[in-house]
Amino acid sequence: MTNRVLLLFILAAGCISVSSFVRETPVPKKKKVINTIVIDPGHGGSDAGAMGQYSTEKEICLAVSLKLGALIRNEFPDLNILFTRETDTYPELHDRAKFANENKGDLYLCVHVNAAGGRRKAELIGYKTVTYYTGKGASRKKRTKRVPQYRYTNLPSEAKGTETYIWGAHRSEDKELAIIENAPMLREENFEKNYGNIDVNSPEFIAISLLKTKQYFKRSATLAGFIQDEFVKVGRVDRDVRQRGIGIWVLQATAMPSVLVETGFISNPDEEQYLNSNEGQEELSACIVRALKNYIAWLEQRQNGTGQEPPAQGYSSNLSFLQQVAAAEKHRHP
Numbered sequence: 001m002t003n004r005v006l007l008l009f010i011l012a013a014g015c016i017s018v019s020s021f022v023r024e025t026p027v028p029k030k031k032k033v034i035n036t037i038v039i040d041p042g043h044g045g046s047d048a049g050a051m052g053q054y055s056t057e058k059e060i061c062l063a064v065s066l067k068l069g070a071l072i073r074n075e076f077p078d079l080n081i082l083f084t085r086e087t088d089t090y091p092e093l094h095d096r097a098k099f100a101n102e103n104k105g106d107l108y109l110c111v112h113v114n115a116a117g118g119r120r121k122a123e124l125i126g127y128k129t130v131t132y133y134t135g136k137g138a139s140r141k142k143r144t145k146r147v148p149q150y151r152y153t154n155l156p157s158e159a160k161g162t163e164t165y166i167w168g169a170h171r172s173e174d175k176e177l178a179i180i181e182n183a184p185m186l187r188e189e190n191f192e193k194n195y196g197n198i199d200v201n202s203p204e205f206i207a208i209s210l211l212k213t214k215q216y217f218k219r220s221a222t223l224a225g226f227i228q229d230e231f232v233k234v235g236r237v238d239r240d241v242r243q244r245g246i247g248i249w250v251l252q253a254t255a256m257p258s259v260l261v262e263t264g265f266i267s268n269p270d271e272e273q274y275l276n277s278n279e280g281q282e283e284l285s286a287c288i289v290r291a292l293k294n295y296i297a298w299l300e301q302r303q304n305g306t307g308q309e310p311p312a313q314g315y316s317s318n319l320s321f322l323q324q325v326a327a328a329e330k331h332r333h334p
C-alpha cells in the first residue's frame with residue numbers, strides 16, 4: 001500500500017516536472033520580418049507643399065503621419081516607429097534619407113497630398129467690333145469685324161483619389177509632378193555636395209537606380225498594391241500604383257523598401273475637407289495599417305520558405321502593374 005502511494009507520488013511528480021519542462025521549453029521564435037518603420041510626413045516648415053483653399057499640404061501630411069504612427073504602435077507594439085519630423089519643421093531631404101538609413105529602417109513611408117490645376121471655364125458675354133487693315137499703299141483698306149468676348153472663371157480641379165508611388169527609372173511622364181516635389185531640395189544649401197552632380201537622365205544614373213531599385217522593388221510594389229487595395233475597399237478613387245522615374249529623391253536614396261502615398265487632392269474642395277477631417281485622416285491611416293498587416297504577413301510567408309507569392313486576390317492591381325513594368329523593362333533592354 002505504502003509502496004503504491006509512493007509509486008503514484010513519484011509518477012505524479014514526474015508528470016508535473018515533464019509538463020513544466022514542456023511548458024518552459026521556448027517555442028522557436030520567428031525572426032521578425034520588420035523592426036523599424038520610418039514615417040516621413042512630406043514638406044514642413046518653410047515648405048508648405050500644395051495649397052488648398054484653407055489648408056496646406058504640410059499640415060495634413062503631419063496630422064495623417066502622427067495618426068498613422070499611433071495606430072501602428074497600437075497594432076504592432078514591437079515595432080520601432082520613427083518620424084523624420086513630428087512638428088512643423090523642414091528636415092532637408094538629404095537628412096531625411098540619412099536618418100532612415102542610419103536607423104536601419106526596414107520600410108520608408110512618405111505621406112503626401114496631391115494637387116491638380118483647376119479648369120478654366122469660358123463663357124460668351126458678347127461681341128466687340130475691332131478695326132483692322134488689309135492690303136498695302138493705295139489698296140490699303142480699313143475693315144471691321146466682330147470678335148466674341150469671353151469671361152473666364154477658374155473652377156477648382158475635379159481630380160480626386162489616392163495613388164501610391166514607388167521609385168522606378170522607367171517612367172518619365174511624371175516629370176512635372178516630380179519637379180514640383182523636389183523643388184524644395186533644389187533650394188537647399190550644399191545641393192551639389194549632398195546630391196552630387198546628378199544628371200537624372202544619364203544612362204549611368206538610370207543603371208544605378210535600376211540595380212538599387214530591383215533590390216527593394218518587389219517589396220515596395222507589393223506594399224503599394226496592398227495600400228491601394230485598402231483604399232479601394234473604403235471607397236477612395238483608385239489612381240493605382242505608379243512609378244516615378246525622375247524625382248522623389250528620398251524614395252531612391254533610402255536603402256529600404258519605400259513608398260510615397262498621395263493621400264488625396266487638396267485642390268478638390270471635397271477632398272480638402274476629407275483630408276482635414278478627423279474621420280478622413282483616421283480612415284487613411286487605418287487603410288495603411290491594414291495594408292502593412294498584409295505586407296508583414298506576405299513577408300512572413302516568404303520567410304517560411306513556402307516560396308509562394310501572396311494570393312492574387314487583393315493583389316490584382318499590383319500584379320498587372322508588375323507585368324507592365326516587366327514589359328517596359330523588356331522594351332528597354334531587348
Ligand SMILES: [Zn+2]
Nearest residue numbers: 042049112113
Ligand atoms: Zn508633396
